[in-house]
Amino acid sequence: MAQQLLFEIGTEEIPASYIRPALAFLEQTAQDKFKELGLAFGKVRSAGTPRRLTIAVDGLQEQQQTRRQEHVGPAKQAAYDANGQPTKAALGFARSRGLAVEDLQVIATAKGEYLMAVEEIKGRATAELLPSLLESLLRAIPFPKSMRWANSKLAFARPIQWLLALYDGKIVDVAVEDLRAGDTTLGHRFLNPAPVQVQGFADYLERLAAQSVFADLEQRRAMVVAEVKKAVREQAGTEAVPLIDEGLLDIVTNLVEKPHGVCGTFEEKFLALPAEVLITSMREHQKYFPVADQNGKLLPYFVAVNNTEIQDRELAVSGHQRVLRARLEDALFFFNEDKKKPLARRMDGLAGIIFQHKLGTMAEKSSRIAVLTAYLADQLAPALKADALRAAELAKADLLTAMVGEFPTLQGIIGRAYALLDGEKAEVAEAIREHYLPVRAGGELPQSLIGALVGLADRIDTIIGCFAIGERPTGSKDAFGQRRLALGLINIIRSQNLRLSLPELASKALAGYAGKIEAKKDTLSEAMAFIRLRFENDLLAAGKTQAAIEAATSVRFDDLNDCLARIEALEVMRNSADFAVLAGSFKRIANIIKDHQETVVDKTLLVEEAEAEFVVIWNSIAQQVLLLLAQRDYAAVLNALLAMKEPIDRFFEQVMVMDENLVIRQNRLNLLTGMAALIRQVGDISKMDVEQVEC
Structure with missing residues (x-):
């Protein structure tokens, strides 16, 4: 039972x-x-x-359940002497299992006959x-x-x-x-x-x-929401709406055993603060829920959730209001003080903030970010270069504000608010906020191209700088959050559908440290391998197959979106029986040519009819493939290559590649090498041979 x-x-x-x-x-x-x-x-x-x-x-x-456990002992040959009597090996094995020698069994294995003891383990x-x-x-x-x-x-x-x-x-x-x-x-x-x-x-x-304890988390979570809404409705009216942040809701749910909501107010003068500041003051320090009108504009109300029943509502409200008022007074003071000095005038102060003791100050980092942003803008959006540069220059300036000192999570958010107050362009201000995105896995991504460019520059600078000084993630150690930065970089490139060479960007980032540090010689290769692993793991988690990912990334990991397009094309084809056979043939080709490099084919050396026919068919298909590759239509490339299945089969049936005549052998290897090189423009399909493909 x-x-x-x-x-x-x-x-x-x-x-x-x-x-x-x-x-x-x-x-x-x-x-x-x-x-x-x-x-x-x-x-x-x-x-x-x-x-x-x-x-x-x-x-x-x-x-x-009672279990039957089998233990294999010595070989039969070693267990019995010439007279069939048990040796010390057999006796010792039986004794170790608590059995008599007569209870041992003889079993046949691939290596010969061995003794076996069967143990019945009674279940507890x-x-x-x-x-x-x-x-x-x-x-x-x-x-x-x-x-x-x-x-x-x-x-x-x-x-x-x-x-x-x-x-x-x-x-x-x-x-x-x-x-x-x-x-x-x-x-x-x-x-x-x-x-x-x-x-x-x-x-x-x-x-x-x-006994006033609601132990089921989901039930208590729903009770918190109901209490918050009820408190707002009773105090602020039906037009008011509580802003229920899921993270805060989880925290509050686990701060109480039975929730009791109470709605309080604060002075309207505090509404002069940026909305994010008000929300952060309430949420992070006090665990209060803000309240807004139907249009999302903040109202001078908040909701606190208590763990005890409220006997004297006015007393409870006054206590919460007094604590929050002190917080908001501080925030308003910081805000008014910060406004006295524009962001642009704070930039020089970044020289006093250390980014990393070997990599220099935040001022130096900001300068490198600006150079990388300019490079990216030249490649991807020349018309946005001026605004992107301005955003890069101001991106870290809010680190010197009192508001960020009090609320570190407002980095970028305060920068955006102050940039708008300083009269900066809206696009520049928004990019200051967006360059920090995504903050966490699955988080909000930059919506503007300018924000994406500055964010990429910031992330690649940190990753390459850390790898250059040997500060590389190992196990649970990742002091600079490089795994998160790499995933953010990948997701920004994918979400904006950017076409850029990641190795070239990394090389440009490393050049920014020239004269500052002596970079490790394997910096770029290891950094790219690190980013590639994050890319591959992210795709595996999304349901892509290992074979398709390896086939694409093993031949070229440069333009992430191009790489993704090749993976998706391979994914579409992987269940095709014809493609499985072609992949198996390509694996055979890869094994034959190994490290062979030459691709020039001398038609006068095509002595077999099958190889001459093969060359004619291949040349025709290759012309079509080259046009499709130029259009990055990888699915069409793979479809075109399917026509080579039968010619390849005939070629291997009728032609001896490794001919005794070294000149003919070389020519045939050149032919297969040229074919393999073109196919590898999509991926190493040998990694998707018939054993790996679901038919």
Whole structure:
């Protein structure tokens, strides 16, 4: 039979950002451990609040199955002497497995006959396995920061106060340090703190809810949204709308066990601040939700979510308003002070900010970004060069503002706001903000070409500079976020459909460090390999096949969008039976020619009818292929190449490439090398031979 497991770790208040990752770890690790033990199980669920991390496993098998384990021993020849008597090898093997020699079996393998011992391993009861399993599960949870308390040797996010562990409704005897699991949990710390006895997961959720604890994350998240909307409606009216940021919503959900919303106000003078400043002041420091009208314009309201019921609303509101007012007064002061000095006049101050101690100051970096931006503009958008240069020059100037000093996440955003106040063009101001995008994987990308150009220049400068001084990502070490920068660079190029040579851009970036550092000799090759790996992994995650990706990138990794076009063409063709055979033939060609380089074919040396016919057909197709390659119509190129399937088959059937006559052999190798070189303009299709293609 199968039963339910319920395991709760009760703690002091855990930081909100720790909870979801910890629950995800518990769910996945529990499943992995059950699989290792050969225990079948059903649905795995989790619940959590600031004071508890809980998992429930339905249908957990009551006992392991008895397993048959086979152990191969010495060869039969070494196990018995000439008289058929067991040797020390046989006796020792039997003894090591707790068997008599007579119980050993003889099996035939590819290497001959060997002795084998068959061991019947009786399955253990799940109830016996759970105490150590649950303890190890608790001890393995990773947290960004852990702590120890009292005399405990255990490190955990916060001190553990109680444990609840039930299997089939019975207590599992889990002991961690001086704590022993029971069948009770605790209600809300302030509203209903009494212990509550539970029997199963459904009962657990129901009884906790009666004690003012809503442990189901999605239910509590929906309650937060409802409370926020209700508070706004009651205080600001039905035309007001709370701005519910998903990240903030996740945090607030895990700050409370039962949400209670309250809407407060602030003075209208603070609306003079840029909207992003107001929102950041409320969101980052106070975890408040801003409020706007139907057109998205901020209103002088905010919503706070409390963990306790509000008995005196005016008192609660006044407390929140007082704290927020102090924050906004600071922000308004910084804003007014910053306005006294335009961004352009702050640029010289960048010389006092270190970018990286070997790579120089932010002033030097800004200069390099401007040079790279000008180079990109010349290549891609000459008409935008002046505005792109201006955006590059001002891109880092807001680092010197008091506002960014107070709110580092507003880099670029404040730059845009101040640039507009300084009278800079809207396109330039927007590019200052956009050059930081994307901030994270899957985040917003630059919409303007100017923002994209400055963003590319900034990212390639950092990547190449770090590689030049040997500061390269290894394992979990990535101090400058180069993986994120590389992905951002790739996604900007793809989203803007830019046609540019990445190696040439990287070379230009390295030239910007001339006289500053002595770059490692393999800087460019390693940096390109690093970017290529990010590109390939990104495509694999998107569902592209390894064979198509390798076929395209292994021959040329220069223009990312051109590379992507070749991959997509190979993807379309990979399921074609004819293409699979052609790929197999090309693999044969690649093995024959190896490192051969010559491609000039002497027609007077075509002594076999099959090779002369082959050359005529190939020359005709090659002309068509060259035209299609010029148009970058790679799907059409591959379709055209399918006509070579039968001529290639006939060629290999009737022509001996490695002829004894070295001159004829050379000519035939030249022919195949020229053909291979043209096909490789799309990709090395030998990597997509018939064994790798789904037919």
